[in-house]
Amino acid sequence: MRVLLSGILGHMGREVLALSGCRGVEIVAGVDLAAFGECPVPVAADFDCAQADVDCVMDFSHHAATKALTDFCVKNRLPLVLATTGQTEEEQEMIFAAAEKIPLFFAANYSLGIALLAETAKKIAAAMPEAELEIVEVHHDRKIDAPSGTALTLAEALREVRPHATVVTGRSGHGKRAENEIGIQSVRLGNIVGVHEILIGTASETITLKHEAHSRALFAEGAYAAAAYLVGKPAGLYTMQDLITV
Ligand SMILES: NC(=O)c1ccc[n+]([C@@H]2O[C@H](COP(=O)([O-])OP(=O)(O)OC[C@H]3O[C@@H](n4cnc5c(N)ncnc54)[C@H](O)[C@@H]3O)[C@@H](O)[C@H]2O)c1
Numbered sequence: 001m002r003v004l005l006s007g008i009l010g011h012m013g014r015e016v017l018a019l020s021g022c023r024g025v026e027i028v029a030g031v032d033l034a035a036f037g038e039c040p041v042p043v044a045a046d047f048d049c050a051q052a053d054v055d056c057v058m059d060f061s062h063h064a065a066t067k068a069l070t071d072f073c074v075k076n077r078l079p080l081v082l083a084t085t086g087q088t089e090e091e092q093e094m095i096f097a098a099a100e101k102i103p104l105f106f107a108a109n110y111s112l113g114i115a116l117l118a119e120t121a122k123k124i125a126a127a128m129p130e131a132e133l134e135i136v137e138v139h140h141d142r143k144i145d146a147p148s149g150t151a152l153t154l155a156e157a158l159r160e161v162r163p164h165a166t167v168v169t170g171r172s173g174h175g176k177r178a179e180n181e182i183g184i185q186s187v188r189l190g191n192i193v194g195v196h197e198i199l200i201g202t203a204s205e206t207i208t209l210k211h212e213a214h215s216r217a218l219f220a221e222g223a224y225a226a227a228a229y230l231v232g233k234p235a236g237l238y239t240m241q242d243l244i245t246v
Helices: 011-018 063-075 089-098 112-127 149-159 217-230 240-244
Strands: 002-006 026-031 056-059 080-082 103-106 132-139 166-169 181-188 195-201 206-212 236-238
Touching (some): 002 011, 011 217, 063 080, 080 217, 089 103, 103 217, 112 149, 112 195, 112 206, 112 217, 112 240, 132 149, 149 166, 149 181, 149 195, 217 236
Parallel strands (some): 002 026, 002 056, 103 236, 132 181, 166 181
16 A cells, blocks of 8 residues: 655654555655655655655644645545644544545544553543543653643543543642543653553542553554555544454
């Protein structure tokens, strides 16, 4: 399978490129705003000049690329593995609209472990309806979106079993924790790939579930698995839930 990689010159783009050939998926071209520097495959500066003769598009770039990216994939009828995070509500609507026309895999975290963490936390939160829920995420100091897309996805997963919960990000000033709150705290530090912790606690006990990514290759491997899964599927929105139930 031949893939066009958007954001190919970024940190994640380079990780993905390094694994080219994984699961029979090969990166044959790229798109990147910073279209200069060394790259073993042709790189276009925007989607107007990008190579469309591929089987799938993968994206690890910036949310500002959402419109150009989805327009390109819909126009060329290409499946899309979307890994970029931090989209605005308007950009999310573009993604949902595109998924009505093409197969589109969208995950804030392509780690299988995180998908399993979400499922486990949901089970515990459902079995302990009185427990308070907090998420702590830690990432490198280059990360521009806070809270992380993964933390928001984990909070949404928890809201499936706590539909009346409110997601509260950050904590400062005076005032007690509200009842039915899912708190998210963000830490930015050094070169940490990604740590997500879910704390589920009552007055008498706390369960802590922790996932730690050791290398960015983890996300690249997951994106390749998603691409292999996606091609040949009908139009629709696919998530990690689909991968862990295969
Ligand atoms: N879903 C996941 O599993 C996962 C894992 C890691 C990172 N990410 C996300 O992937 C994205 C990229 O992360 P990174 O660490 O590689 O960032 P980065 O800043 O190192 O790389 C981003 C690259 O995208 C390019 N770019 C920016 N705007 C663009 C545009 N409009 N069109 C084309 N290219 C554009 C930049 O020139 C850069 O080369 C972020 O949103 C990050 O949160 C997702």
